[in-house]
Amino acid sequence: FEAPTVALLAKRVERAGTARARVVPVERPAEVPVAFTQQRLWFLNRMEGPSPTYNLGICLRLTGPLDRAALLGALHDVAVRHESLRTVFLDRDGVPIQSVVPADEAVPPLSVTEVGERELDAALTAAARRGFDLAAELPLRAELFALDPTEHVLLVVVHHIVADGWSLAALTTDFSTAYAARVAGRAPAWTPLPVQYADYALWQREVLGSIDDPDSVLALQIDHWKAALAGLPDQLELQTDRPRPAVSSHGGGFVPLTVGPETHARLLEIARGSGASLFMVMQAALATLLNRMGGGDDVPIGTSVAGRDDESLADLVGFFVNTLVLRNDLTGDPTFRE
Structure with a gap:
């Protein structure tokens, strides 16, 4: 490494070594700042207003007798367990603040709608597309669609x-545990969570520091990514069968793809022979494909990272995921293994 890079790395190691390495519960101030990931979604929500763009849904078909009171009780149990699900976001002079609603007041709304099987898809879509007013309502709600006395579909948004x-896996597991307990006439007996999301937000701010401090971890990381992504193409000029829209519709879909056992075995063989992971092989394949399709030699690909670097965050409902840019340099016509 060149001397400036060595100095930068040394400074980051020194700063990181003095920071609290693990997320632990702390005494909180009256108002808690949002995490950096939350900050951008709060801004978009304020700019666009309530919209379905960032709604996440879980849809469960329930067959057999249903205890609606236990269902509502289980939703409340989950909201009490995970503070993030009973958090509203207030505006303090243009700065977002987290405000956790007291447990006894945090009862997520549960509406019940009688519907036929033919109308179910349209009803689910309409319910899933209702936006949230993040400053005034809980960021969790549920709607129960009753097809008949023993057939229901539960939508949790x-x-x-x-x-x-x-988070959706933890949410589903905890909800199932709570419902089983409430049907049996008792409260769920689960192990308390080691930390809450507000603890993580405070920890993150402490570790990363302020952008105004040139020696902070945050400032150094931003400098790194500015350098790493300098000159990045705005978009890949691919030959597509539809024009890029002027305004994003946020519409999407799924394309199913099955990789057979023989192909999978060959992919693993390439990965092992190259000292790489299977993810890296698929990443290289996608970069190569985009290059061959006319995307140029500088191919950036976005991928999601979990962002849960501490084991205390494993079972916590919260917004940790982030997007990482993987910049692929295909100049000089490298071989696939390269």
Whole structure:
């Protein structure tokens, strides 16, 4: 490394070594700042107003007798367990602040709608697309669609500002545990969470420091990414069958793809022979494909990272996921293994 890079790394190591390495519960101030990931979603929500763009949904078909009181009790149990699910976001002179609603007041709304099987998809879509007013309502709600006395579909919607894809597994597991307990006439007996999301937000601010401090971890990381992404193409000029829209519709879909056992075995063989992971092989394949399709030699690909670097965050409902830019340099026509 050149001397400036060595000095930068040394400064980051020194700063990181003095910071609290693990997320632990702390005495909180009256108002807690949002995490950096939340800050951008709060801004978009304020700019666009309530919209379904960042709604996350869980849809469960329930067959058999249903205890609606236990269902509502289980939703409340989950909101009490995970403070993020009973957090509203207030505006303090243009700065977002987290405010945790007291447990006894945090009862997520549960509406019940009678619907036929033919109308179910449209009803689910309409319910999932209702936005949240993050300053005035809980970022969690549920709607129960009753097809008949023993057939129901439960839709649980949560705003992305308090949850991510990883969170949905924890949310589903805790909700199932709570419902089983409430049907049995008792409160759920689960192990207390080691930390809450507000603890993480405070820890993150402490570790990263202020952008105004040139020696802070935050300032140094921003300097790194400015250098790493300098000159990045705004978009890849690919030959597509539809024009890029002037304004994003936020519409999306899924394309199913099955990789057979023989292909999977060959992919693993390439990975092992190259000292790489299977993810790296697929990443290289995508970069190569985009290059061959006319995307140029500088191919940036976005991928999501979990952002849960501390084991105390593993079972917590919260917004930790982030997007990482993987910049692929294909100049000089490298081989695939290269």
